[in-house]
Amino acid sequence: MNGVPTWAELLYLVCAVCFILALKGLSGPKTARAGNLIGAGAAVVACSLPFFYLERLDNVTPMLAAVAVGTAIGVVGARRVTMTQMPQMVALFNGVGGGAAALVALLELGEVGGGAPWFNLAATAFTIAVGSISFAGSAVTFAKLQDLMTSRPVTFGGLPVLFVVVAVATVVLSVVVVRDPSAGPGASLGIAIGLLGLLLGVLLVLPVGGADVPIVISLLNAFTGLTVAAGGYVLGNTLLLVAGTLVGASGTFLTLLMAGAMGRSVANILFGALKGGSTLGGGEASDRPVRTATAEDAAIMLAYADRVIIVPGYGLAVAQAQHTLRELVDVLNERGAKVDYAIHPVAGRMPGHMNVLLAEAQVPYEELKEMENINSEFAGADVVLVVGANDVVNPAAKTTPGAPIYGMPILHADEAKQVIFMKRSMRPGFAGIENELLFDEKTALLFGDAKESMGKLLNAVKAL
Amino acid sequence: MNEIAWLTVFVLSVFVGIEVISKVSSTLHTPLMSGANAIHGVILLGAIIVTAHTEGVGLVVGLIAIVLATINMVGGFVVTDRMLQMFTRRAPARSTSGSKGGRR
Numbered sequence: 223m224n225g226v227p228t229w230a231e232l233l234y235l236v237c238a239v240c241f242i243l244a245l246k247g248l249s250g251p252k253t254a255r256a257g258n259l260i261g262a263g264a265a266v267v268a269c270s271l272p273f274f275y276l277e278r279l280d281n282v283t284p285m286l287a288a289v290a291v292g293t294a295i296g297v298v299g300a301r302r303v304t305m306t307q308m309p310q311m312v313a314l315f316n317g318v319g320g321g322a323a324a325l326v327a328l329l330e331l332g333e334v335g336g337g338a339p340w341f342n343l344a345a346t347a348f349t350i351a352v353g354s355i356s357f358a359g360s361a362v363t364f365a366k367l368q369d370l371m372t373s374r375p376v377t378f379g380g381l382p383v384l385f386v387v388v389a390v391a392t393v394v395l396s397v398v399v400v401r402d403p404s405a406g407p408g409a410s411l412g413i414a415i416g417l418l419g420l421l422l423g424v425l426l427v428l429p430v431g432g433a434d435v436p437i438v439i440s441l442l443n444a445f446t447g448l449t450v451a452a453g454g455y456v457l458g459n460t461l462l463l464v465a466g467t468l469v470g471a472s473g474t475f476l477t478l479l480m481a482g483a484m485g486r487s488v489a490n491i492l493f494g495a496l497k498g499g500s501t502l503g504g505g506e507a508s509d510r511p512v513r514t515a516t517a518e519d520a521a522i523m524l525a526y527a528d529r530v531i532i533v534p535g536y537g538l539a540v541a542q543a544q545h546t547l548r549e550l551v552d553v554l555n556e557r558g559a560k561v562d563y564a565i566h567p568v569a570g571r572m573p574g575h576m577n578v579l580l581a582e583a584q585v586p587y588e589e590l591k592e593m594e595n596i597n598s599e600f601a602g603a604d605v606v607l608v609v610g611a612n613d614v615v616n617p618a619a620k621t622t623p624g625a626p627i628y629g630m631p632i633l634h635a636d637e638a639k640q641v642i643f644m645k646r647s648m649r650p651g652f653a654g655i656e657n658e659l660l661f662d663e664k665t666a667l668l669f670g671d672a673k674e675s676m677g678k679l680l681n682a683v684k685a686l
Numbered sequence: 687m688n689e690i691a692w693l694t695v696f697v698l699s700v701f702v703g704i705e706v707i708s709k710v711s712s713t714l715h716t717p718l719m720s721g722a723n724a725i726h727g728v729i730l731l732g733a734i735i736v737t738a739h740t741e742g743v744g745l746v747v748g749l750i751a752i753v754l755a756t757i758n759m760v761g762g763f764v765v766t767d768r769m770l771q772m773f774t775r776r777a778p779a780r781s782t783s784g785s786k787g788g789r790r
Contacts, residue, residue: 241725242702242706244721245703245706245707245718245721245722245725246707248707248710248714248717248718248722248766249706249707249709249710249711249714250709250710251713251773254714254717254718254721254770255770255771255773258717258721258763258770259767261721261724261725261763262763262767265724265728265730265759265763268728268731269731271731272731272735272738273734276735276739278738278739279738279739280738280739280740280741281737281738281740281741281748281749282738284745284749285734285737285748285749285752288749288750288752288756289752289753289756291753291756292730292752292753292757292759292760293756295753295756295757296756296757296758296760296761296762296764297760297764299757299761300760300761300762300764301764301768303765308716308720308765308769311761311765312719312720312723312762312765315723315724315727315757315758315761315762315765316726316758318754318755318757319727319754319755319758319759319762321751321754322729322730322752322754323732325733325748325750325751325754326729326732326736326748329736329737329744329747329748329751330736332744339689439719440719443722443723443726446723447722447726449729450726450728450729450732453729453732454732455692457732457735457736459731459732460695461728461731462728462729462732463692463695463696463699464695464699465725465726466726466729467695467696467699467703468699468702468703468706468722468725469703469722469723469726470700470703471699471700471702471703471704472703472704472706472707472718472722473722475703475704475708476707476710476715476719565712567715572715572719573712573715573716574712574713574715574716574717574718574719575716577712577714577716578716578717578769578772581769581773582772587713587773590713592711592713
């Protein structure tokens, strides 16, 4: 089966280069779309090649039917998903990819005999185990983001011990497979590794808190990449090796980059809850006094401000208020105010998510200012309008050691002259902790559904 | 290909993978993650190679793998394209903005 003809090898090489160009393109706003299309084209070409060179080519009709089914599910899912649900969608797509890789390796294990080199068998076991981790981990991630289960860290007494036991068992079984792949009846050993991998994936993601789940998506993405790379080695296919390694390496790098933006280490994100670090998250609504404002009060503050900074959060997108917000910004711009959007790198539920959500409302990406570029300007801002965001402006990140978000760089909204908070209720944000900024005397709260409040605010500003 | 050649390809790919995205702006983190996610969907290629010579239970497993891998690959590229087509620049965006971005 390794008899890949030279012409096909050359085409695989071309596809590998296209994947590199795709990733390169995806990292710049002007080239991103072209990059994605190059990647898609290369993937389609690569997957059709085996039909032209495999010596033994059975099951063509069922295989094409399976591709058709997968395409239909993928396209419908990708078209129906709302931009707010994007993190779940990426997790889901990543999970099924990991699952597919694990199944491929499982089939391959059934074919290699005892004579296969040990490294080949080790790569097979690795693909089954890590592919399963990715699949189950992504499923739990999906459940957390889709509110099918609590987004708070789930831990229980024996979890760390259980995790270690399962991990060791997976390694031991893998070693058994490497020594003698035909030990145990049929594919039972491979299946056992897969089941342990699934359990490991669940145990890995359960203790991760809601605010950190996005980092886990990125990490599992890198896992799947490495799984595919190992699968490529097992199958003797260079393209799979290169493509998987590219995604694995860039995914790992991206994960570290994002963890850095949250001021956390990846180990702390994964295992922090096990040490009982984030116990401060009470999640209770407070009854301390706050200053509330009407839409008219807020409109006056905004209409006569020269410098306004908007801090949008996930709540804005959930309420679908981003279009109304853009209209408000247009009106303020016409009145002569300088308005910018301050985007925290992890605003929304996935790094870069807020940029996508605002792009959907046709906000030009030049108006979206990254945290490091805008933080020095808050002190000179007359009004900061916080819409549906909470944790990313919570001063506890600077002042309260022990808070789950302590050490995360935040937007310095507290330095502005006035702050308007649009909130649905006093409930805490995704990280589950109270925000001192809400009780600050320069803060005015505008309660209500973000879309409704934003509409009232827009009309009030227009009426002035 | 011998083991050292495989290792060489692997190590070089690691460096290329890090290098090509090292300058990504945080604006594009979500589409980049989604696009990279779609790229590892080429495991579909592996699923096809394996399934082409299986039968019985193996065939069923192989076909499931093909469905899953196709969802990953096709869904990933389509959803990434959907996100990226919304990233517009200042001037033309306002005038030509139709109903497209509001679709859900």
